[in-house]
Structures are given as C-alpha cells and as structure tokens.
Amino acid sequence: MNWLTNFVRPKLNALMRGTKEIPDNLWDKCTSCEQMIFHRDLVSEQYVCKHCNFHMKFPVKERLEALFDKAYYTRIPLPDVWLDPLKFKDSKKYPDRLKTARTDTGEKDAIIVAEGTIGGQKAVVAAFDFRFIGGSMGMAVGEGLVLAAERAVQTKAAYITIPSSGGARMQEGILSLMQMPRSVIAVEMVKDSGLPYMTILTNPTTGGVSASFAMLGDIAIAEPGAVIGFTGARVIQETIRSTLPEGFQSAQFQLDHGMVDMVIDRREMKDTVGRILNFLMSKK
Structure with missing residues (x-):
C-alpha cells in the first residue's frame, strides 16, 4: 500500500476542492509607486495610495x-x-x-x-x-x-x-x-x-x-x-x-x-x- 497515493493525495484533493476561488479584484496596484493595496482599503481611502499619497482615478x-x-x-x-x-x-x-x-x-x-x-x-x-x-x-x-x-x-x-x-x-x-x-x-x-x-x-x-x-x-x-x-x-x-x-x-x-x-x-x-x-x- 502506497500511503502517498492512497492517503495523502485524497486528503489534499479534498482540501483543494473546498478552497474558495480568490476574487480577481482583491488587490490593486498603485499607478505611481506600484505598491499593492488591498482593494477594500483603497476604496475606504477614496482611491488615494496609502504608500505614496498618489491620487488614483476616482x-x-x-x-x-x-x-x-x-x-x-x-x-x-x-x-x-x-x-x-x-x-x-x-x-x-x-x-x-x-x-x-x-x-x-x-x-x-x-x-x-x-x-x-x-x-x-x-x-x-x-x-x-x-x-x-x-x-x-x-x-x-x-x-x-x-x-x-x-x-x-x-x-x-x-x-x-x-x-x-x-x-x-x-x-x-x-x-x-x-x-x-x-x-x-x-x-x-x-x-x-x-x-x-x-x-x-x-x-x-x-x-x-x-x-x-x-x-x-x-x-x-x-x-x-x-x-x-x-x-x-x-x-x-x-x-x-x-x-x-x-x-x-x-x-x-x-x-x-x-x-x-x-x-x-x-x-x-x-x-x-x-x-x-x-x-x-x-x-x-
């Protein structure tokens, strides 16, 4: 009995099937400093970059x-x-x-x-x-x-x-x-x-x-x-x-x-x- 094939792989597959897809719009990139910003934070800051204060398109x-x-x-x-x-x-x-x-x-x-x-x-x-x-x-x-x-x-x-x-x-x-x-x-x-x-x-x-x-x-x-x-x-x-x-x-x-x-x-x-x-x- 191969424990990797018969035990570990089914467990991993079950975990992967239960994982939700990550939304495409979860992160945004500042068009000035190119730092990544959590989209929810960007919206709350009225699309102003918290890293460089650049005012992005609103x-x-x-x-x-x-x-x-x-x-x-x-x-x-x-x-x-x-x-x-x-x-x-x-x-x-x-x-x-x-x-x-x-x-x-x-x-x-x-x-x-x-x-x-x-x-x-x-x-x-x-x-x-x-x-x-x-x-x-x-x-x-x-x-x-x-x-x-x-x-x-x-x-x-x-x-x-x-x-x-x-x-x-x-x-x-x-x-x-x-x-x-x-x-x-x-x-x-x-x-x-x-x-x-x-x-x-x-x-x-x-x-x-x-x-x-x-x-x-x-x-x-x-x-x-x-x-x-x-x-x-x-x-x-x-x-x-x-x-x-x-x-x-x-x-x-x-x-x-x-x-x-x-x-x-x-x-x-x-x-x-x-x-x-x-x-x-x-x-x-």
Missing part, C-alpha cells in the same frame, strides 16, 4: 457619494442631443464609439449632473467621467453644463463642476468647440444670480475644458498631482522652442503661480467644500 459615482452629505444625491437626466452630426469616422464610426463607451460606463455621456447638499448647503454638481471617451466635451456635455447652471439658479444652489477631461470631442468638430462659450455663459448666469461657482480640478483638466468653464471658479480647488493645462508639454515646447519649467502643469505649480486657490487632499475635500459653501452662502 470612479465618478463614488466621488459624488464622497462629496454629498450622507452620500445621497439626486441625478438630473441629460437632455437628448444629435448623436452624429458630422457622420464622423476615424478608426471606427462615431456612433460605434459612443455605443462602446456607453456599454463600458453605463452612462449616457461623459458627464453626470446631480443635486443634493454639501455641508448642509444646496449644491448642483456637474462631474466628468474620464472613462467616457476621455471625458471629452461634446454637445451632450455642453447641455449638461448648461442644465446644471440653470438648475442651480432655479433652486438658489451653489454650482460646482468637477472636470476630468482631455478637452473638446473632435468627432463633433466645431459643434464641440461651441460648448466652450456656452459653458462660460452658463457660469456667468450663475454668478449674475449672486450664487457661488466652484471648480474641483482633477487629473487631467486640459484642452477646451481648461480654456473655458474650468478656470472660472470663484474658488478653484485642485487635487494633488492633477495635470492642469491646455495642451501637452511636448507640443508647447516644440511650438515656443524653449525649455519649460519642470512640472509646470502640475496642481502645485498652478497654486504657486496663482492659477488655483488651494490644493486639497481628496479625503478632505467634502469638509473643505462644505466650509467654503457655508461661508459663501451665509454671506449671501
């Missing part, structure tokens, strides 16, 4: 839950827009690209408009989802920004935008660029009503988004490490043929040169925004 719905009081908010549906005005096609047709993005994100477009309270004060928030074609600003996003501003005026609430975008959506051509002045007019409408407008600049805030509503906040807050600028460093350097300062598009550089008012850790964002809104709204 899912837009979880961001809204972290910002609003009691993690509760009401979504405002986006209006319908013309889906493919230019019949655009690059490596794939634009409607096919939209269909893929909607399947991957479960969202209609690259923006979510929500309302609720922050620090006890009414607020309307327009937050970008970078997963949706790089958070690019097309007609649907423009409509969302205008809708959010109108809702803020209607309900006498603060207006907050949270851009995370590569800029205008070129598949919509000039119609996407038209959303820049539209978003600026929407901001002015809020300001003319005596209501506060705040921006929370996340990584990245670039292109036509940074060249319009994103840099017009009465209070401009940035997350640590966020890239904020108009176009890529290489393009600028090749255009002006001059060496650029190191990290000139970083949030800290923008703070040092007066382009943003503060750089706030994501985990402190809700309390900071709440204090600011209480001050501004009480003054009103």
Whole structure:
C-alpha cells in the first residue's frame, strides 16, 4: 500500500476542492509607486495610495457619494442631443464609439449632473467621467453644463463642476468647440444670480475644458498631482522652442503661480467644500 497515493493525495484533493476561488479584484496596484493595496482599503481611502499619497482615478459615482452629505444625491437626466452630426469616422464610426463607451460606463455621456447638499448647503454638481471617451466635451456635455447652471439658479444652489477631461470631442468638430462659450455663459448666469461657482480640478483638466468653464471658479480647488493645462508639454515646447519649467502643469505649480486657490487632499475635500459653501452662502 502506497500511503502517498492512497492517503495523502485524497486528503489534499479534498482540501483543494473546498478552497474558495480568490476574487480577481482583491488587490490593486498603485499607478505611481506600484505598491499593492488591498482593494477594500483603497476604496475606504477614496482611491488615494496609502504608500505614496498618489491620487488614483476616482470612479465618478463614488466621488459624488464622497462629496454629498450622507452620500445621497439626486441625478438630473441629460437632455437628448444629435448623436452624429458630422457622420464622423476615424478608426471606427462615431456612433460605434459612443455605443462602446456607453456599454463600458453605463452612462449616457461623459458627464453626470446631480443635486443634493454639501455641508448642509444646496449644491448642483456637474462631474466628468474620464472613462467616457476621455471625458471629452461634446454637445451632450455642453447641455449638461448648461442644465446644471440653470438648475442651480432655479433652486438658489451653489454650482460646482468637477472636470476630468482631455478637452473638446473632435468627432463633433466645431459643434464641440461651441460648448466652450456656452459653458462660460452658463457660469456667468450663475454668478449674475449672486450664487457661488466652484471648480474641483482633477487629473487631467486640459484642452477646451481648461480654456473655458474650468478656470472660472470663484474658488478653484485642485487635487494633488492633477495635470492642469491646455495642451501637452511636448507640443508647447516644440511650438515656443524653449525649455519649460519642470512640472509646470502640475496642481502645485498652478497654486504657486496663482492659477488655483488651494490644493486639497481628496479625503478632505467634502469638509473643505462644505466650509467654503457655508461661508459663501451665509454671506449671501
């Protein structure tokens, strides 16, 4: 009798059959320091690495839950827009690209408009989802920004935008660029009503988004490490043929040169925004 074959192996097989499979999403790797982080810990820290403090991509719905009081908010549906005005096609047709993005994100477009309270004060928030074609600003996003501003005026609430975008959506051509002045007019409408407008600049805030509503906040807050600028460093350097300062598009550089008012850790964002809104709204 072979005790390894007849006794040990059956015992091991029985143990293996009773072992549960390890979930694929149990661990995450920091995209900066590459340290492994227990997923549950990463979620509780709002996707900030506990090893190097790097602010990783924050899912837009979880961001809204972290910002609003009691993690509760009401979504405002986006209006319908013309889906493919230019019949655009690059490596794939634009409607096919939209269909893929909607399947991957479960969202209609690259923006979510929500309302609720922050620090006890009414607020309307327009937050970008970078997963949706790089958070690019097309007609649907423009409509969302205008809708959010109108809702803020209607309900006498603060207006907050949270851009995370590569800029205008070129598949919509000039119609996407038209959303820049539209978003600026929407901001002015809020300001003319005596209501506060705040921006929370996340990584990245670039292109036509940074060249319009994103840099017009009465209070401009940035997350640590966020890239904020108009176009890529290489393009600028090749255009002006001059060496650029190191990290000139970083949030800290923008703070040092007066382009943003503060750089706030994501985990402190809700309390900071709440204090600011209480001050501004009480003054009103």
